[in-house]
Amino acid sequence: MKSxxxxxxxxxxxxxxxxxxxxxxxxxxxxxxxxxxNGRTVDGDAPDMVLLKDNAAIIVxxxxxxxxxxxxxxxxxxxxxxxxxxxxxxKLETVDVGVYHGTIKTQFxxxxxxxxxxxxxxxxxxxxxxxxxxxINRKTITSETTVKxxxxxxxxxxxxxxxxxxxxxxxxxxxxxxxxxxxxxDLVERCDNVDFVLCCSYACDSEYIWFIxxxxxxxxxxxxxxxANMRFLSNPPHVVIGKITIPDxxx
Numbered sequence: 527m528k529s530x531x532x533x534x535x536x537x538x539x540x541x542x543x544x545x546x547x548x549x550x551x552x553x554x555x556x557x558x559x560x561x562x563x564n565g566r567t568v569d570g571d572a573p574d575m576v577l578l579k580d581n582a583a584i585i586v587x588x589x590x591x592x593x594x595x596x597x598x599x600x601x602x603x604x605x606x607x608x609x610x611x612x613x614x615x616x617k618l619e620t621v622d623v624g625v626y627h628g629t630i631k632t633q634f635x636x637x638x639x640x641x642x643x644x645x646x647x648x649x650x651x652x653x654x655x656x657x658x659x660x661x662i663n664r665k666t667i668t669s670e671t672t673v674k675x676x677x678x679x680x681x682x683x684x685x686x687x688x689x690x691x692x693x694x695x696x697x698x699x700x701x702x703x704x705x706x707x708x709x710x711x712d713l714v715e716r717c718d719n720v721d722f723v724l725c726c727s728y729a730c731d732s733e734y735i736w737f738i739x740x741x742x743x744x745x746x747x748x749x750x751x752x753x754a755n756m757r758f759l760s761n762p763p764h765v766v767i768g769k770i771t772i773p774d775x776x777x
Contacts, residue, residue: 531574531588550742593639622771676722686729689756701729705736
């Protein structure tokens with residue numbers, strides 16, 4: 527079974543219409559591309575994946591988050607989506623024709639966006655030394671291997687994380703991108719055991735992939751957005767699912 531990291535990379539990087547964006551030097555993104563294309567991939571658990579080439583490795587650890595309120599029991603959006611899936615199955619499972627309509631009854635905010643990604647980031651950050659020890663114990667790497675660490679982060683908010691920007695004299699909706707978030711860049715800058723971050727998201731009918739090299743944070747600072755002072759789209763998303771069963775009359 528493929529790890530979450532492998533599945534996520536395949537989803538975003540195999541789509542030829544998607545582009546990996548970055549600012550600053552291309553040294554880090556070219557290293558990642560070289561390892562991905564010419565190295566050996568080992569997927570597993572803790573860490574999710576490691577890319578190997580010569581006597582070097584890139585640890586890839588994946589996690590998801592969304593912009594809804596979360597507590598110790600998890601994301602309120604995830605709970606609502608699970609409820610909708612149960613209700614949809616109960617309504618449509620035994621009928622030939624039917625329509626299910628539901629609403630994800632929770633709110634979304636930029637503060638929850640930041641709180642959730644920070645909580646998940648720090649949880650995995652605190653496990654980095656464990657990941658390295660696990661790889662050494664599995665003989666995937668040795669104590670002499672040069673190791674880089676990359677976090678692969680997916681924003682799985684149901685319709686994406688979107689803000690309304692009315693700067694520049696016009697009103698427009700914009701995707702909320704981790705690579706342009708001042709609060710997230712602060713976090714990456716503080717956490718010097720992470721070398722790279724690959725941020726993947728969907729919003730405004732497009733998929734977004736941003737590569738952050740921690741050594742190039744200053745280039746990202748020049749392009750950061752003041753999302754905290756924009757209006758975050760928080761309307762509860764609606765779900766409509768239809769079912770039509772076509773009888774098989776060939777017999």
